[in-house]
Amino acid sequence: MWINMGPQHPMTHGLWNLRVKIDGELVLDVDPEMGYLHRGIEKISEDRHYNEIITLMDRTCYVAGMAWEHLFIQAAEHALHIQVPERAQWIRTMSEEFQRVASHLMWYAAFVQDIGLMSPFLYGMRDRDLVLDLFQSYTGGRLTYEYMRVGGVRNDLPPGFTDQARKVCDWLSDRFVEYDRLCLGSDIFHRRCDNLGVLKASECIRYGITGPMLRSAGVARDLRKDRPYAAYGQVDFEVAVADGADVTGRYLVRMEELRQSLRILRQTLDWLDRNAGPVMAENVPRWMGAPYAPVGREGYLLKREYPKGVGFSAIEEPHGEALAYVVNEGGEHPYRVKLKSPVFVNIAAARQYLVGYRVADIPPIMGSVDVCVGEVDR
Amino acid sequence: MAPLSLYGVSNSLVSTLLLHLAAVLPAPLSTLLSNGDLILLLSVLVFCGTLLGASLLNTILLIWFERKMLGRFMDRRGAMHVGYAGLLQNFADGLKLFRKHTFRPQDADPLGFFSAPTAYMVASIVMFGILPVSTGWSAGTLPLSLLLALVVFSFAPLFIFLGAWSSANKYSLIGGMRSAAQMIAYEVPILLAVVAVVLLSGSFDLTTIVNEQRNYWFWGPLFLALIVFVAGMLAEMERIPFDLPEAEAELVEGWNTEFGGMLFAFFMLADYARALVGSYLIVLLFLGGWTLPSWVPAPLTNFPLAGIFWFQVKTYLVFGVFIWIRASLPRVRTDQLLRVGWMRMIPLSLLSIVLAALVVLAKCLPVFGCLPSMGS
Numbered sequence: 001m002w003i004n005m006g007p008q009h010p011m012t013h014g015l016w017n018l019r020v021k022i023d024g025e026l027v028l029d030v031d032p033e034m035g036y037l038h039r040g041i042e043k044i045s046e047d048r049h050y051n052e053i054i055t056l057m058d059r060t061c062y063v064a065g066m067a068w069e070h071l072f073i074q075a076a077e078h079a080l081h082i083q084v085p086e087r088a089q090w091i092r093t094m095s096e097e098f099q100r101v102a103s104h105l106m107w108y109a110a111f112v113q114d115i116g117l118m119s120p121f122l123y124g125m126r127d128r129d130l131v132l133d134l135f136q137s138y139t140g141g142r143l144t145y146e147y148m149r150v151g152g153v154r155n156d157l158p159p160g161f162t163d164q165a166r167k168v169c170d171w172l173s174d175r176f177v178e179y180d181r182l183c184l185g186s187d188i189f190h191r192r193c194d195n196l197g198v199l200k201a202s203e204c205i206r207y208g209i210t211g212p213m214l215r216s217a218g219v220a221r222d223l224r225k226d227r228p229y230a231a232y233g234q235v236d237f238e239v240a241v242a243d244g245a246d247v248t249g250r251y252l253v254r255m256e257e258l259r260q261s262l263r264i265l266r267q268t269l270d271w272l273d274r275n276a277g278p279v280m281a282e283n284v285p286r287w288m289g290a291p292y293a294p295v296g297r298e299g300y301l302l303k304r305e306y307p308k309g310v311g312f313s314a315i316e317e318p319h320g321e322a323l324a325y326v327v328n329e330g331g332e333h334p335y336r337v338k339l340k341s342p343v344f345v346n347i348a349a350a351r352q353y354l355v356g357y358r359v360a361d362i363p364p365i366m367g368s369v370d371v372c373v374g375e376v377d378r
Numbered sequence: 379m380a381p382l383s384l385y386g387v388s389n390s391l392v393s394t395l396l397l398h399l400a401a402v403l404p405a406p407l408s409t410l411l412s413n414g415d416l417i418l419l420l421s422v423l424v425f426c427g428t429l430l431g432a433s434l435l436n437t438i439l440l441i442w443f444e445r446k447m448l449g450r451f452m453d454r455r456g457a458m459h460v461g462y463a464g465l466l467q468n469f470a471d472g473l474k475l476f477r478k479h480t481f482r483p484q485d486a487d488p489l490g491f492f493s494a495p496t497a498y499m500v501a502s503i504v505m506f507g508i509l510p511v512s513t514g515w516s517a518g519t520l521p522l523s524l525l526l527a528l529v530v531f532s533f534a535p536l537f538i539f540l541g542a543w544s545s546a547n548k549y550s551l552i553g554g555m556r557s558a559a560q561m562i563a564y565e566v567p568i569l570l571a572v573v574a575v576v577l578l579s580g581s582f583d584l585t586t587i588v589n590e591q592r593n594y595w596f597w598g599p600l601f602l603a604l605i606v607f608v609a610g611m612l613a614e615m616e617r618i619p620f621d622l623p624e625a626e627a628e629l630v631e632g633w634n635t636e637f638g639g640m641l642f643a644f645f646m647l648a649d650y651a652r653a654l655v656g657s658y659l660i661v662l663l664f665l666g667g668w669t670l671p672s673w674v675p676a677p678l679t680n681f682p683l684a685g686i687f688w689f690q691v692k693t694y695l696v697f698g699v700f701i702w703i704r705a706s707l708p709r710v711r712t713d714q715l716l717r718v719g720w721m722r723m724i725p726l727s728l729l730s731i732v733l734a735a736l737v738v739l740a741k742c743l744p745v746f747g748c749l750p751s752m753g754s
Contacts, residue, residue, distance in 0.1 A: 003548045025552075025712055116618055116709025122452040188619055188708045359552065359629075360622065360711045 007036045011363045013110050014373025018350065018366070025358045032350045037377040045337040050076050050150050053337070058144035060339065061375035063106045066099035066135075067317045068375070069148040072337070074229060075324040076150050079311030079334070082284060086231075087277040088152035093231040094268040095135075095147065096315070097261045098165075101172065102131040103318035104258050107370045108179060111251070114367035115192050120182045127175050130168045137161060151281035162269045169262045169269075176258055183251065193247040197353040197365035200245055207349040210342045211320025212257065213369060216242045216249035223316040235267045250368040306330065319343045319370050341375040383514030388424040393417050426507070429515075433506035436690070437651045438468045443694060444650075444701050451705035472647075478639035483546055486636065490544025495637060495644035498537040502648040504530050505655040510585050512668045512685035522582045527659065528569065531614070534652065535561035541645075542633035553632030556622050556712055560613055563719035568610035570727035571603040574734035575663045588667030595666040599737045603730035604664045606723050608699075611656040613715070616649070617700060619707040620715055657696040658689075665692050 006017035015036040021029040041060055045053045057072045058065035070092055077084060084092075109124030132142040138157050139147040147154050183189045199209070201217035214221055222239040224232040240256030242249035311326040320342025329335035346369050354365060396417055400408035410416070442457065442465060449456025457464025482491055508520070508527045520526060535558045542554020576582060578600065579590040597604045613620040624632030634645045661667060668685035670678065678684070710718070 001548065112708070116621070117707070118448070118618065119452045119705045122454060126453060182706070183708075186708060188710055191714055192708060192711060358711060358713070360709075 005362065006033070011114070011366055012373070013367075013371050014376075016347070016371070016373050016376065018362070020354075020359070020362065022359055025360065027355055027357055027359060027362065030350050030354045032347050034344065034347065034373075034376050037373050039378070041378045042337050042339060046333055046335065048333060050080070050334065053334070054146050054148060055144065058141075058146060059374065060378055061317070061319075061341075061372045062143060063372055064099050064103045064318045064375075065144050066095045066147065067103075067315060068322065068339075069145065070096050070230070071313055071315045071317065071322050071324045071339075072326070073148045073150060074313035074315070075311040075326040075337075076334070077311065078313060079309040079326045079328040080150060080306055081309055082151050082281050084152055084281055085278045087156075087272070087275060088279045088281075089230045090268055090271050090275075091153050091157065091279060092148060093235070094165075094265060094272065095145075095153075096230070097264045097268065098131050098134060100261050100318045101258060101265075102128050102135075103370075104254050104261075105131070107254060107318075107367075111364070111367035111370075112183065114363035115189065117182065117189075120179060123175065123179070123182075127172060130171065134161075134165055134168055137164065149280065151284035152279045156279050157272065162273050165265065165269055169265055173259065173262050176255060180255060190248065192361075193251065193364055193368075194244070196247040196357065196361055197368060198244075198246050199349070199353045203349075203352055204245075207352065208345045209320070209349060210345070211317070212240075212250050212253040213320070213346055215240060216253045217245040218243040223314055223321055227314060229313070229315060231268065231271075232264075234271075235264045237264050247364050247368040250370075254370075306332070317342060317375075319372060319375070320346065322375070339375075339378055341378065343370070343372050344376045347371060347376060384428060385421065385425050386514070388428060389417070389421040392421040392424055396420070429506060430503065433503070433651070433654075434647070437647060437654050438472075440654050440694075440697060441468050441650050443697065447698060447701040448705055451702070472643060475639055475643040480639045480641060483636050485546035487544035487546070490540050491636075492641070494537050494541030494544065495641045495648075498534060498541070499644045499648040499651075501530055501533040501537060502651040502655065505651070505658075509655065509658050509662065510588070510667075511658065511689050512683075513585070515686060519583060519585050523584045524572065524576070524582045524587065524663075527584070527655075528572065531652070531655065531659075532561070532565050534614075538633050541637070545633075545636035547636050549629045550633050550635050553624060553629045553635070556629075557616065557633055559712070560616075560620065560622065560715060560719075563716050564610040564613040564723070567606050567719065567723035567727045568614070570724065571600075571607040571610065571730060572663065574600050574603040574727070574730045577731065577734040577738055584662050584667075588662055588669060591666040592669055593672070595664065595671075597664040600664065600730055600734060602726055602733060604660075606727045606730065607663065608660060609718075609723060611660060612700065612703065613719070615653045615656050615700075617653070618704040619710050621709060622712050622715060653697065653700070654693070657693045657700070660696050661689060661692045665696070 001023075002019055002021050004017055005020055006012040007015050009018075012018065017033040017036065019031040019033060020027055021031075039059075041056045045056060048056070053072060053076075054069055057068040060068045073092075105124045105128035109121045109128070112120040112124070135145060136142050138155070138161055139145040141147070199213065199217065201214070201219050203209075204214045204217050204219065210221070218241060220239045220241045223229070224237075225239050237260045240253045240260055242252040242256075244252070306328055308330045309328045311328070312324070314321060314323045321340075322342055323340040325336070325338040326334050327336040350366075354362060357365065396411045400411040403411065445467070446456040446464070457467035460467040460470045482488060505527060508523055508530065510519075510523070538557045538561075539554045542550040542557070575587060575596055578596055579587040581587055581590070609620075616622075616624060622632075624634065629635070634642060637645055668689040670688055679688075681687075
């Protein structure tokens, strides 16, 4: 019997369809169908100015907007040959780590709901709100920020921000102990999640799976370490690795990543306290930030010209490795923007880690994949 | 002063009313009104109506209690806006559901689809008539009331499966199958645990069982049976960690996916009625019913309606534990649930029967003469 888990189903955490062939409770085959949330972000980007694309990037993944902004902005700066001041790099690093914390907390909330734990869902959402409050205090937005700019960031941090942020870090590190006790301390959790959705390292690599799923299989691959960008080369942290390659392993990896993120955050906050400086590059072309081209003396629209170039960037997004490729043919819009989403790859391999388990195992396994449909469909 | 009884009150109320009416009305009507059968019929009706109303009110209060408790466990406040501390929220919800259009999917079988919620509701509410909540508050003393209660209680899977099958939805069907499998698996250990209670009390009558617990409550000697019974009741009530039939993560809403409006309200209310009845049963069988230990000072036990008050306090405490479990445990998987049911709970309950038999034997020995002798 084929059943459709989706496009509107509590398991999907978004808008996609997992077709499942079942025999009783046993999963015989699965067929993931994506594309329900396709908005053509890559195509729309070709008709927009660089700073206008940032709003689209926020909406690419609605739980990790800052990471996608960062991804695109890096590629755009690469294409436009712009150097970013150091303080802006550190602010971006801090923003991305806060985004990782918010995204992982969202994942935690959704994941425990999938295995039937009710209270930790609200604990996760409650603590994520503190991070969103921090975002609101310096970007004005809680989910879609439009904060990064080509050449830097929009504005510096408000006074007193770092103290608030440290308080949030302290609160969160206390809560993580509680989270672990609620999940790992429960025998039922281990019965549900151990040896579930196993995907070995060799298969992960064969399917191009990245992020916590790959690291849960014992591969210490993290772009922040392996290909440092922004200020990641100057902070001290460890790559979270587990060796179960199962749902519990992914849980352990994400919880360890949360702790490592707090470690990175404390270092970035200290650095930001010590070092002042500009947050926007000085050699940014004129009218870079303007939504419309300026009107010339004769009333004609001035055409903006940028130097030709090709930009590429790769970052460790909360869900895995995201890549962006920006081609600038000299016009005022990018000629082509190509994004690669880690979650798309992770979902596409669903048959490898779902078949053979039971219907009741699908939500925990898919929950441990951490699906964000916005970036799957783009 | 005769002990207060619900039937006595309704009987005297009806007969007084009818006598006063008969005194006023002309001859043919007055003889009709003073007829003994009519008085009996009307007092039974008043009694049933009061019992039903009080039980449903208690059920709705239970839902409120769960919402508030869950809210506190989750670091929020629960329902707050309708009525004081959200007391009237459930009535508002009920009113909303009542006003909704009752929708039936095109392929659903009308007979099964509409009769299942009704039958489920009836089978749950009948339980309130069977279980004594205090002395004088039950419809009467049935010699086999415990057996009757368990029989009625185990009707539910049939109606759930009926509703699930007739709603022509794959999720409902899977949920219904799970529900049937789960309830059958847990019926057996529950019954075996009850056998231990019956052995110790020597009676199938719930009132006698409670009276037998005057001196010591059964949860002490029958601790294993209590564990089995509580776990079985969790499965019967379909609450976390055993709420697989309506596991919203994978089955949307399980067997009641297609039911909306008043049909859903029926299922919901009946679910909580079953939760209340399950807590009643635990209190009756293991926690001494409406009795309190003898060391409790007299002012706490002999105020009017003390029995029913303490019974409800115990019930809410038991249900509070259920809420606590719900707030802190994940859901188990079907095969794990069935394995625990058949391979762990049944041996445990058999062991508890042996223990109960040993306790009964021990009471016959002169060494343990300090233990109170059995009733009769």
